[in-house]
Amino acid sequence: MYPHERSLVARMQGKPFALIGVNSDPKEKVVDAIKRENITWRSFWDGGNTRGPIATEWQVQGWPTMYLIDHKGVIRKSYVGSPGGEVLDREIDALVKAIEAGK
Amino acid sequence: MKQLPFILGFATTLALAAPAFGQDALADKVKAIQKEYQAAATEYSTAIRAVKLNEDRAAVAKEKMPDRAKFAARYLEAVSGAPADPAAAEALIQAVTLDFRGSTGAKAIALLAAHHVSNPRITNVMTYLPYTGEAGEKLARALSEKGADRDVRGKASMALAKILKDTNPAEAENTLKLIIEKYADVSAGRGTLGEQAQKDIDHAKKFGTGKPAPEIAGQDIDGKDFKLSDYRGKVVMIDFWGDW
Numbered sequence: 001m002y003p004h005e006r007s008l009v010a011r012m013q014g015k016p017f018a019l020i021g022v023n024s025d026p027k028e029k030v031v032d033a034i035k036r037e038n039i040t041w042r043s044f045w046d047g048g049n050t051r052g053p054i055a056t057e058w059q060v061q062g063w064p065t066m067y068l069i070d071h072k073g074v075i076r077k078s079y080v081g082s083p084g085g086e087v088l089d090r091e092i093d094a095l096v097k098a099i100e101a102g103k
Numbered sequence: 104m105k106q107l108p109f110i111l112g113f114a115t116t117l118a119l120a121a122p123a124f125g126q127d128a129l130a131d132k133v134k135a136i137q138k139e140y141q142a143a144a145t146e147y148s149t150a151i152r153a154v155k156l157n158e159d160r161a162a163v164a165k166e167k168m169p170d171r172a173k174f175a176a177r178y179l180e181a182v183s184g185a186p187a188d189p190a191a192a193e194a195l196i197q198a199v200t201l202d203f204r205g206s207t208g209a210k211a212i213a214l215l216a217a218h219h220v221s222n223p224r225i226t227n228v229m230t231y232l233p234y235t236g237e238a239g240e241k242l243a244r245a246l247s248e249k250g251a252d253r254d255v256r257g258k259a260s261m262a263l264a265k266i267l268k269d270t271n272p273a274e275a276e277n278t279l280k281l282i283i284e285k286y287a288d289v290s291a292g293r294g295t296l297g298e299q300a301q302k303d304i305d306h307a308k309k310f311g312t313g314k315p316a317p318e319i320a321g322q323d324i325d326g327k328d329f330k331l332s333d334y335r336g337k338v339v340m341i342d343f344w345g346d347w
Contacts, residue, residue: 001342001344005342008340016336016337016338017337017338017339017340018334018337018338018339018340019339019340019342020331020334020339020340020341020342021341021342021343021344022319022341022342022343022344023324023344023345023346024343024344024345025345025346025347027324029346030324030346031324032346033346034324036157037346042323042329043323043324043344044319044321044322044323044329045321045322045323045324046321050345053321054319054321054343055343057317058310058317058343059302059306059310060343063343063344063345063347064342064343064344064345065342065343066340066341066342066343067310067316067339067340067341068338068339068340069316069331069338069339069340069341070338071335071336071337071338072335073315073316073332073335074313074314074315074316075310075311075312075313075314075315075316076269076312076313077269077312078268078269078310078312081234083204083234084204084234086204087204088340092338092340095338096338099338
């Protein structure tokens, strides 16, 4: 997923979009991944394993799980398992366009 | 953790041994492709296991990873003359498994929907249907009504509920309620469809499409406090991830 996330973040620079992670790795592992994979987006650190407080609160059943939230803070899509970069790009673009259209 | 189809695709493909179709030419053709794919997959996993560095792993992946879409296209091509043949079902199932996000996978799903709805082996594509767009929705609907048995109809209803949860949350909820009514005892994963459906109904009350995203307040990797609502006004993709 890293290549798609990197290109997504680059493509959306300057647009009203943010990729926010919730990471379930031990601290050393995530620090290593951020360096190795050139991860520039911000993540909540969820305590080092998949039973962290955020994943538990959100009842996450599989990794990765993605939520798309619109600019008003409403959940618009969710995926257990990535639906693929193409689908994510399409859905995100539609939500960003809706802001520009003033909806 | 629920097993994810895209991670499992590889293993599943290896695990689906072709049933015996006798001397039928199409079945033999399908088996030959299967054998070739398995050999390529084995060669790849052996090579991957032999390397230690991440960079080397990427290089091996680039060189040796079997081209799943290409194999899917070969399965589809093999059955093009006789898509309704019972032996074609196996090839179409394999094509979906290998290319469930692609156009070949979508074509294979459409052919399964047209010719093989009553084949009990079709349960093998069920987990992929939520990822396959319109074709998947159509097949899930057909299977939920005309599948071979309660097991198929129940699992197809579950797939349908997942497909509908973003586009039509109300119908998704009704489908889940129907599952509890009709298929609650059908076993699925480590529990039953009834348990899963109830879980999904409860989950959607707080985290379903159309609901306000609950606040997340925590710390980033550097220990700095931040909140999800800091990003209000922007579209946000929340990604629950791990480096594995």
